[in-house]
Amino acid sequence: QVQLVQSGGGSVQAGGSARLSCAASGLTYDACMGWFRQAPGKEREAVANIYSDGSTRYTDAVQGRFTISRDNAKRTLYLQMNSLKAEDSAMYYCAAALGYAYTCPAIDEYTNWGQGTQVTVTA
Secondary structure: OOEEEEEEOEEEEOOOOEEEEEEEEOOOOOEEEEEEEEOOOOOOEEEEEEOOOOOEEEOOOOOOOEEEEEEOOOOEEEEEEOOOOHHHOEEEEEEEEEOOOOOOOOHHHOOEEOOOEEEEEEO
């Protein structure tokens, strides 16, 4: 059974940095993995994805500021967030799309989700 357990986040000043972690158990990395976020009153959106070959994809709003990575030995996914802005405030989720080793699907096809962690960027 695949389980994703998140840690990190919290309250950060604008311009600061934070790192989110997502420990995956029962999962091989033959899966697309990603970070998503949802702000109050808004739909959940993709932030970054990492494919099984290690290639990455970012939404334009975070390109150049956020970095998605994974440690295969620790089976942990990370999201390093730098130069944080107020508009980055949201609940962040990690997710895995089993069976999608070489592509990443639409958000509703992700099969496993972490519990979510709040990131609040203050002025």
